[in-house]
Amino acid sequence: MKLIFLGPPGAGKGTIATRLAEDEGIPHISTGDIFRENIRNQTELGKKVKAILDSGDLVPDELTVELVKDRVAQPDAAGGFILDGFPRTVPQADALADFAPVDKVLNFVLDEEEIVRRLSGRRVHKPSGRTYHVLFAPPKVEGKDDETGEDLIIRDDDQPEAIKNRLAVYEKQTAPLIEYYNSRGLLTDIDSAPAPDEVYKAVRTELGLA
Ligand code: AP5
Numbered sequence: 425m426k427l428i429f430l431g432p433p434g435a436g437k438g439t440i441a442t443r444l445a446e447d448e449g450i451p452h453i454s455t456g457d458i459f460r461e462n463i464r465n466q467t468e469l470g471k472k473v474k475a476i477l478d479s480g481d482l483v484p485d486e487l488t489v490e491l492v493k494d495r496v497a498q499p500d501a502a503g504g505f506i507l508d509g510f511p512r513t514v515p516q517a518d519a520l521a522d523f524a525p526v527d528k529v530l531n532f533v534l535d536e537e538e539i540v541r542r543l544s545g546r547r548v549h550k551p552s553g554r555t556y557h558v559l560f561a562p563p564k565v566e567g568k569d570d571e572t573g574e575d576l577i578i579r580d581d582d583q584p585e586a587i588k589n590r591l592a593v594y595e596k597q598t599a600p601l602i603e604y605y606n607s608r609g610l611l612t613d614i615d616s617a618p619a620p621d622e623v624y625k626a627v628r629t630e631l632g633l634a
Contacts, residue, residue, distance in 0.1 A: 425450060425504035425631065426524065428511070430601055431532030433590045434543040435616045438555060440532075440624055441508040448633070451500050454508040455488055457553050458495070460579075464550065478580045480590035482512055482597060489519045496524045512598045517605075529605040530627060532616040536591065543587050547576035561620065 425448065429437040438454060445452035459477055462470035469491075473483050482488075492510050495501065507526070511517040520526070534542075545558040549569035556563045556576060564570050581590060605611040612630055616623055628634045 425528075426526040427504070427506045427631075428526050428529040428605075429506060429508045429532065430529055430598070430605070430611075431614075431616065432534065432536075432539055432594045432598075433587070434539040434546070435532035435534040436542070436620065436623060437508045437532050439561075439620055440627055441506045442555075443624055444627060445506050448504070450504040450506060451495075451498075452506050452508060453492065453495050453501070453510070454553075455483075455492065455510040455512075456508075458491060459483060460553075478586065480581050480586040480588075480593060482593060485513055485515045485519075488512075489516055492516075492520070493523050511601060514600060514604060517601055526610065528631070529601075529611045530630065531602055531605075531611055531613050532623075533613050534616040538617060539591065540587060543582045544584070546579065546582055548579055549574060550577055 429441050431437050438456075441452045441454065456477075459470070459473050463474045463477065464470070469487070473487070476483050488510065492507070496505055496507075507520075511520050542557060542560070545560065547556045547558060547563070547567070548554070549556075549572070551574070552569070552571070554569060554571070555561075563576065565573070567576050568574065569576060580586065602611065614623065614626055614630065618626075625634065
């Protein structure tokens with residue numbers, strides 16, 4: 425099962441991908457998570473991309489493509505993977521078709537008002553990447569991670585200005601991939617508006633796993 429999760433920022437791709445990857449025993453490859461981990465560890469890559477992520481712009485294609493090419497070549501991805509947040513441009517999609525063609529693309533659909541609500545209420549446990557929402561998926565103790573009790577943070581790119589930019593970047597650079605994959609017969613829309621359990625059920629049904 426080689427999958428792409430496509431969709432605007434905040435549509436719930438990461439929430440569903442984390443769960444599906446765990447249940448199916450395949451890696452969840454999130455380029456955003458990989459970049460954020462590098463920023464956290466202050467690697468050369470992390471230093472290069474920090475300002476780009478904070479503003480909501482895209483990391484250059486060459487960097488991102490190399491990173492994903494290396495990651496999908498790892499042994500744990502041999503039986504399948506979920507790509508979350510990649511590809512995000514047509515050149516990235518063209519490159520992926522050469523080194524790791526996928527079976528299916530799930531396009532998470534959500535309107536802009538709800539996207540903004542989700543992103544502005546998101547809270548993250550930085551070390552693990554666990555994600556919460558102040559209203560829709562609150563932690564057991566306000567502001568604290570359920571597993572470790574450590575503080576939750578607001579992602580720098582979940583500030584209003586960055587959200588606005590991410591939505592504009594999505595429309596311009598990533599939305600054209602909907603037609604790209606539709607015309608190749610690979611795309612299915614997933615309504616991302618219902619609660620996470622329902623969205624997850626719809627995804628499993630679509631993948632023939634229900
Ligand atoms: P990335 O980390 O990929 O961010 P994104 O696409 O903006 O996606 P998000 O993580 O914001 O949203 P999501 O859809 O995963 O939603 P989530 O499940 O968290 O990328 C970050 C940056 O890295 C980019 O801006 C760029 O700079 C760089 N980058 C990454 N990939 C790149 C690439 N390929 N090329 C170039 N640059 C790249 O859910 C959001 C919130 O809603 C959470 O609080 C959650 O609890 C809640 N929620 C989820 N589902 C539901 C539901 N059904 N109902 C109610 N609430 C829900």
